[in-house]
Amino acid sequence: MRLPTGKIFALLLAGITVVSTALFISHHWWMPQAASEHAPVLDAQFNWTLINTGIAFNLAQLLLAAFVWKFRAQNGRRPRTYGNGVSMAIVIAMVFISLELFGAATLGRRAWASMYSTNPSGDVIRVQAMGQQFAFYFRYPGPDGQFGPIHVRKIDPSVANYFGLDPERDPASRDDIVTTSLVLPVNRPVELVLDSQDVIHSFYVRELRVQQDMVPGMHIPMRFTPTKIGTYEIACTQLCGLGHYRMRAKLQVMPEAEFQTWMRAHTKP
Amino acid sequence: MIPATQIDSSSRAAPRTFLRKYIFSTDHKVVGIQYFCLSLFAVFVGMALSWLMRIHLAWDTARIWGLGHLSATGAPGGAMTPEYYLSLLTLHGTIMIFFVLSTAPQNAFGTYFLPIQIGAEESAFPILNGLSFWLTLVALGVLVSTLFVGDGPPISGWTAYPPLSAVGSHAGPGLGTGQNLWIISIGIFCLGSMLSAVNFIVTFIDMRCEGMSLMRLPLTCWAWFITAILVLLSFSVLFAGAVLLLLDRTAGTSFFIPANLLISGTLDPHSGGSPLLWQHVFWFFGHPEVYITILPGFGIVSHLVAGFARKPILGYKVVVGCMLVIGFLSFVVWGHHMFVSGMSPFSGFLFSIPTIIISLPATVTTLLWLGTLWGGRLHFTTAMMFCLAFISTFVTGGLTGIFLAHPALDAYLHATYFVVGHLHLVMGVSAIFAVFAATYYWYPKMFGRMLSERLGMAHFWLTFVGVYCIFMPMLLLGLSGNPRRYAMLTDDFLIPLIPMHRFVTMAALATGAVQFVFVLNLIWSAFQGEPATDNPWKATSLEWTTSSPPPLGNFQDAPTVNHGAYEYCDTLGDRDFVLQSDPREVKA
Numbered sequence: 001m002r003l004p005t006g007k008i009f010a011l012l013l014a015g016i017t018v019v020s021t022a023l024f025i026s027h028h029w030w031m032p033q034a035a036s037e038h039a040p041v042l043d044a045q046f047n048w049t050l051i052n053t054g055i056a057f058n059l060a061q062l063l064l065a066a067f068v069w070k071f072r073a074q075n076g077r078r079p080r081t082y083g084n085g086v087s088m089a090i091v092i093a094m095v096f097i098s099l100e101l102f103g104a105a106t107l108g109r110r111a112w113a114s115m116y117s118t119n120p121s122g123d124v125i126r127v128q129a130m131g132q133q134f135a136f137y138f139r140y141p142g143p144d145g146q147f148g149p150i151h152v153r154k155i156d157p158s159v160a161n162y163f164g165l166d167p168e169r170d171p172a173s174r175d176d177i178v179t180t181s182l183v184l185p186v187n188r189p190v191e192l193v194l195d196s197q198d199v200i201h202s203f204y205v206r207e208l209r210v211q212q213d214m215v216p217g218m219h220i221p222m223r224f225t226p227t228k229i230g231t232y233e234i235a236c237t238q239l240c241g242l243g244h245y246r247m248r249a250k251l252q253v254m255p256e257a258e259f260q261t262w263m264r265a266h267t268k269p
Numbered sequence: 270m271i272p273a274t275q276i277d278s279s280s281r282a283a284p285r286t287f288l289r290k291y292i293f294s295t296d297h298k299v300v301g302i303q304y305f306c307l308s309l310f311a312v313f314v315g316m317a318l319s320w321l322m323r324i325h326l327a328w329d330t331a332r333i334w335g336l337g338h339l340s341a342t343g344a345p346g347g348a349m350t351p352e353y354y355l356s357l358l359t360l361h362g363t364i365m366i367f368f369v370l371s372t373a374p375q376n377a378f379g380t381y382f383l384p385i386q387i388g389a390e391e392s393a394f395p396i397l398n399g400l401s402f403w404l405t406l407v408a409l410g411v412l413v414s415t416l417f418v419g420d421g422p423p424i425s426g427w428t429a430y431p432p433l434s435a436v437g438s439h440a441g442p443g444l445g446t447g448q449n450l451w452i453i454s455i456g457i458f459c460l461g462s463m464l465s466a467v468n469f470i471v472t473f474i475d476m477r478c479e480g481m482s483l484m485r486l487p488l489t490c491w492a493w494f495i496t497a498i499l500v501l502l503s504f505s506v507l508f509a510g511a512v513l514l515l516l517d518r519t520a521g522t523s524f525f526i527p528a529n530l531l532i533s534g535t536l537d538p539h540s541g542g543s544p545l546l547w548q549h550v551f552w553f554f555g556h557p558e559v560y561i562t563i564l565p566g567f568g569i570v571s572h573l574v575a576g577f578a579r580k581p582i583l584g585y586k587v588v589v590g591c592m593l594v595i596g597f598l599s600f601v602v603w604g605h606h607m608f609v610s611g612m613s614p615f616s617g618f619l620f621s622i623p624t625i626i627i628s629l630p631a632t633v634t635t636l637l638w639l640g641t642l643w644g645g646r647l648h649f650t651t652a653m654m655f656c657l658a659f660i661s662t663f664v665t666g667g668l669t670g671i672f673l674a675h676p677a678l679d680a681y682l683h684a685t686y687f688v689v690g691h692l693h694l695v696m697g698v699s700a701i702f703a704v705f706a707a708t709y710y711w712y713p714k715m716f717g718r719m720l721s722e723r724l725g726m727a728h729f730w731l732t733f734v735g736v737y738c739i740f741m742p743m744l745l746l747g748l749s750g751n752p753r754r755y756a757m758l759t760d761d762f763l764i765p766l767i768p769m770h771r772f773v774t775m776a777a778l779a780t781g782a783v784q785f786v787f788v789l790n791l792i793w794s795a796f797q798g799e800p801a802t803d804n805p806w807k808a809t810s811l812e813w814t815t816s817s818p819p820p821l822g823n824f825q826d827a828p829t830v831n832h833g834a835y836e837y838c839d840t841l842g843d844r845d846f847v848l849q850s851d852p853r854e855v856k857a
Contacts, residue, residue: 005649005726013661016737020665029745029769031681032762042677049678053668060664063639068657071578073646079580079837080644086584089636097629104625104675109618111677116614133440133533152529152536198532199433199440200544202609202684206750206762211680215544215611216432217527233760237684237752239426241433241441242352245755 010069017061021054035207035228035253037189038114042209045107052099115210115223125190127182130163131201131214134243136234137162140177142267148173155197177266181250185259186229194220202238205251213238226253283821293403295395298819300402301381302715304372307406308704309788311368314413316781318361325349327767327774329757342442343421351756352442355424358754359443360415362427363451367458368409370696371558373704374565375500376405376465379493381715383469385812386487388478388830388850390822393471397464404461412454419446426754428555431525431547432537435517439533452515459508462500469497478811480830485849487810487834488582491589492568495596499557499564502600507554510547517542548610552603560599562696563663566703567592567634570656572834573706574638576808577653578645579845581835584637591630598627608676609683617676624674631667635660646845650806651725655706658733659699666694669744684754687747690740698736705732705787712791713805717817718798724790728783735780742773809846810834 023029034043082088128139128147141147148170155164165173184190194203196214203222204211207230212222236247254262284290294300324331332347343353384392392398415422423443425434429451438445473494477486516522517539525547528540567588575582582588604612604620638660647653669691672678682688705728712720751758751766758767804813809832815824828850836847836855847855 005654006647009649009654009657012734016661016741020737020741023741023745024748029749029766031748031750042681045675046672046678046681049672049675053671057664057668060635060639061661064642064657064660064664067639067642067645068647071642071645071647073579073648077646079578079646081580081583082640082643085640085643086587086637089584089633089640090587092636093629093632096632097625100625100628100671100674101622104621108621108675108677112614112618112680115677115680132531152531155531198530199436200430204684204750204752206681209681211609211683213610216530217543218545218611220611233762235750235752235760239355239424239430239433239754242350242355242424242756244355245351245757246759248760 004072006068006072010065013061013065013068017058017065021058024050024054031209032207033228034209035226035230035232036209037225037227038111039209039227041107041114042111045103045111048103048107049100052096052103056096116221123188125184125188126193127184127190128163128193128195129182129203129214131194131196131198131203131236131240131247132157132162133198133241134236134247135180136182136201136203136236136247136249138179138182138249139163140179140263140266142175142177144172144175146172148176152197175268177263179266181252182234183252183254183259183262184226185256186226186253188256189223189225192222192224194222199240200238201236201240201247204235204237205232206235207232208251211237229253229255293399295399296821297380297384297392297395297398298715298823300398301377301379303402304380304405305377307402307409308369308373308377309791311364311372311409312701313784313788315361315364315369316784318357318364320778320781321349322354322357322361323774323777325354325756326758327771339416340421352424353421354756355426355754356422356443356447359424359426359451360412360422363412363455364409365697366427366558366562367455368405368412370562370700371462371500372405374562374569374700374707375469375493375496376401377704378489378569378707378711379469379496379565380465382711382812383472383490383493384476385815385819385823386490386810387473387476388481388811388824388828389472389476390824390827392468393476394468397468401461401465401468404457404464408454408457408461411450411457415443415447415450415454418450419443421447423448423451428551429514429547430551431514431517431542431544432527432530432532435514435526435547436530436532436537436539437518439535449515449518452511452518456508456511456515459504459511462504463508466497466500466504469493470501473497478828478830481849484586485830485833487568488571488585488588488592489565489568489810491592492564492566492571495592496561496564499561499596499599503554503557503561506550507558510550510554513550514547545607545611548607548612549603552606553600555606556603557596557599559692559696560595562700563703564592564595566659566663566700569703569707569710570638570659571634572810573652573656573710574641575835575837576806577648577650577656578641579648579837580641580645581833581837582637583640585833585835588634588637591634594630595627598623598630602627605674605679608679614676621674621676625671628667628671628674635664635667650709651720651722651729652706652709652806654726654729654733655702655709658729659702659706662694662702662736663699665741666691666699669694681750682747684752685747686743686751686753689753690743690747693740693743694736698740705729708791710806711812712794713801714812714817714819716795716798717801718794719801719805720790720794720798724786724793728786728790731783731786732780735776735783738776739773739780742769745769746773807844807846809836809849811849814848814850
């Protein structure tokens with residue numbers, strides 16, 4: 001029995017297309033609910049691209065399936081060429097790409113810029129984050145608003161001196177608050193400066209829609225405003241050694257009043 | 270152009286000893302088969318590594334039989350440590366990208382068929398040709414040796430970012446001897462590739478036979494030529510980077526290592542370097558590299574789809590133009606691998622524009638393939654099925670790349686399984702499907718016997734379903750924020766994703782098992798396959814005008830070409846195609 005190969009392929013492909021589209025649309029495996037100010041723009045660009053590529057995906061796969069179904073070699077049928085085929089291909093491709101360029105120039109530019117270039121208004125919380133094989137450490141400048149200098153030779157995790165501070169010599173270090181969790185108040189802009197002590201790490205919080213490598217020798221500023229109270233996971237996403245999979249920290253976003261209480265509790269008298 | 274008729278073939282005496290005929294050969298056909306066998310071996314090693322990785326991810330306390338014997342420290346009692354997972358991951362990526370995807374499409378089929386398709390009796394530099402194979406083989410040996418020396422292969426991934434890859438063994442296992450051997454292997458591979466590229470470029474330009482103008486060339490030849498240019502320009506840069514990394518590791522230089530690094534409690538003595546410099550150098554190579562893996566596939570699919578649709582390829586000149594544009598643009602998009610690297614966000618935005626634009630020629634080419642199928646008379650051989658599957662998986666993989674082209678979206682998706690799904694769909698699936706298609710198509714020509722269509726179709730159906738089951742879920746895992754290169758899934762948000770990982774693992778093991786059907790077919794058909802005629806596919810290009818396999822010198826008499834490569838039509842009575850060397854003035 002000669003199997004209708006083309007038809008089976010066409011049906012299989014149509015099935016794969018429908019199932020895949022359904023899986024994406026179902027949002028069962030999806031980004032978690034957003035928790036930062038720039039997230040809506042980013043999610044909007046995401047949806048723009050998803051719709052654009054989703055239509056392209058369905059059109060291309062179903063056209064492939066349809067052509068394979070219909071144009072099996074049959075006696076008596078001559079091959080035909082569609083005269084305007086080349087122009088059509090170029091026009092369709094240009095429309096598709098233009099939609100993506102439009103998305104990039106509008107939503108994309110705003111989303112990207114808000115993570116880096118915007119000077120945040122309002123009372124900015126400044127925090128430093130340090131990556132190390134295999135933990136994240138955070139530092140707040142304290143009431144004097146200044147970060148004390150880092151002395152690499154003084155770094156000693158066994159006495160929790162993760163930043164190599166020397167409070168005796170450096171007055172600015174005396175009120176620095178060093179933690180292993182990142183604690184932030186809701187709805188206030190944050191400038192988080194990333195650094196690394198050894199190899200490249202990365203700071204990734206899914207709900208905040210932020211990701212940035214932590215590169216030794218560089219101080220990389222990230223800007224975002226958390227908008228939802230909750231506890232989130234910070235994961236390392238740049239391969240940093242054998243403990244990469246377990247390098248994580250907690251981000252706690254709390255109401256302003258609670259944050260002030262927390263700051264007071266951690267400020268050295 | 271040196272017409273084949275003017276080459277004095279008596280100056281090239283036929284090799285007589287076994288060693289000169291089959292081992293240290295300078296015959297491009299033998300070298301092509303040698304490359305094919307090398308890639309076939311490498312792909313099974315790479316696949317086995319992926320099975321080990323997937324089993325560990327799905328069941329992280331599983332004891333894998335025999336693994337403890339391969340590495341007592343890496344997998345005591347067969348239970349894989351997280352660091353050994355990373356070692357296997359590094360080897361998997363390196364073997365697959367270099368020794369399979371950069372080798373089989375270009376060096377296996379290109380070495381064999383470029384000279385024949387252009388009507389030449391041999392490539393331009395036969396000795397360089399043979400030498401490039403042997404360098405590639407030595408490189409593979411050096412790489413595989415990392416499994417058996419010191420504390421194993423490096424854990425820094427195929428991308429080997431410093432400082433992790435540069436500071437030495439106290440940063441992690443495999444980062445001593447293993448990393449040095451990895452760098453040396455890559456360096457030797459680069460040399461082999463560059464020599465082969467020079468050979469291809471000169472062959473394409475200088476050795477075409479009488480009448481074989483540029484616009485009459487099969488699209489496979491154009492693809493191999495453009496790919497060879499990419500190889501020469503990109504692998505040279507990787508070679509430089511590899512040398513600099515080795516110097517940082519062994520000679521006290523600091524190209525990539527900044528000051529004040531505290532690694533495992535020790536202050537590193539290097540200073541003045543930039544880790545980002547490596548990333549720029551690596552990805553300047555790395556992006557053209559992925560087009561090196563796919564462009565020969567474009568050529569193969571274009572060539573085969575036309576043949577099995579019995580129609581000229583729609584828009585031949587546009588396809589050539591698209592491949593040229595892709596080749597050129599591939600050199601100006603490397604920064605899209607570095608959007609969140611710490612590079613200036615302005616640079617990031619700049620890189621995203623050509624990254625989006627490069628999908629224009631890729632989209633046009635895909636639509637031209639669809640347009641070739643429209644109205645055709647499709648013959649569903651196994652080779653054709655893999656071409657159709659290539660189109661499907663390339664569409665899927667390519668479209669997912671568009672998400673990653675936008676820096677803001679990449680901020681969420683970077684280093685997640687979305688990228689892993691994307692890269693495997695375009696490279697691990699589409700490019701491999703092109704190799705399968707090429708194998709089913711050209712095996713009769715290379716070995717004089719047909720492959721079994723029954724085994725071929727079984728291989729096809731199961732593989733096609735299998736790859737979608739493996740890699741479509743990875744896109745969903747990435748959307749959920751599942752980071753890549755994690756040896757274990759222990760984060761709170763990852764635990765609910767483990768059932769999906771188990772599904773992927775089972776699909777991967779099943780699809781891997783199906784590949785043995787392919788190998789069985791290759792071996793069985795060599796002895797029991799139906800003897801092949803000169804032109805079993807009724808195709809037009811010059812390899813089908815000579816015997817299966819071709820004789821020494823490829824052709825009895827040097828061919829003269831009078832026709833383009835895609836003259837399929839049905840106005841000729843008994844046949845619907847015109848061989849390129851057909852002396853008649855036939856209008857297709």
